[in-house]
Amino acid sequence: MKDADDRSLRLAGMSVIVVENAAEVCRLAADHVEAAIRSALAACGRAVLGLATGATPEAVYGRLADRHEAGALSFRDVTTYNLDEYYPISPIDPRSYRSYMHRHLFGRVDLAPDRAHVLDGTVPEGFAAEHAAEFDRWIQADGGLDFQLLGIGRNGHIGFNEPTDLPVAESLRLPTRLVELHPVTRADAVREFGSIEAVIPRALTMGVGTILSARSILSLATGPRKAEAVAAALTGPMTSAVPASLLQSAADRVIWIIDEPAAGLLPGG
Ligand code: GLP
16 A cells, blocks of 8 residues: 555665555555464464554554554454553553553553553552563563564663663663663653653663564654654664664564655655
């Protein structure tokens, strides 16, 4: 369902589809998620999806839920694992990602409640590492992620894997864990929390290694504020300073769908 004015590029071995605007990104992304569900169901009778939060995927979930309500798509045989959650936070706090997922997807589709996994922002701190390790073990026990949906932070983060100076080989293996949020991420979270003082400065995040183990990865970016991170991830070197650039290590399994403003700093953009 590609329009004549879509552009397809290949950058660092990754497929990049550039469409006109954010609405088109979400329309096409919903098609990809649906196709991923259908192909996993056809292959093994169930689908394991990694899901993202943030403003970008909201309309993707809206479209998927609409398709479910129209009787065209079922989540009955789907299992989901979300990328991240603030820490500490109650699941009933409207700013939690658990609550976001209930509003945008879980509450509107026939996904089994005990197969919709979100990292637990209420786990006691001394148990957080074990909880995160258990999350990775559950993904493995479920056969691994068939598909991972990603957004990208303005600083190039994926999930809440923030920029670091770690050697690339170490970053590529990062497991799910408790992390501190980067100042740019905290500034962007003011949108959800109201003020910088109110932003919860830590989070549990799926690790880079866990994300990269997905059998296919769809990364979305919209708007001019993401242009710099998108260009660094797609045309810069693989570096822990731009976590999204680490997707280059799984290039043949990665598709980017971005809009023209987010593609503004790419070659020919
Ligand atoms: C948050 C989430 C990320 C998300 C990013 C971009 O930090 N933890 O998973 O990709 O924001 O969000 P937005 O789509 O709102 O720009």
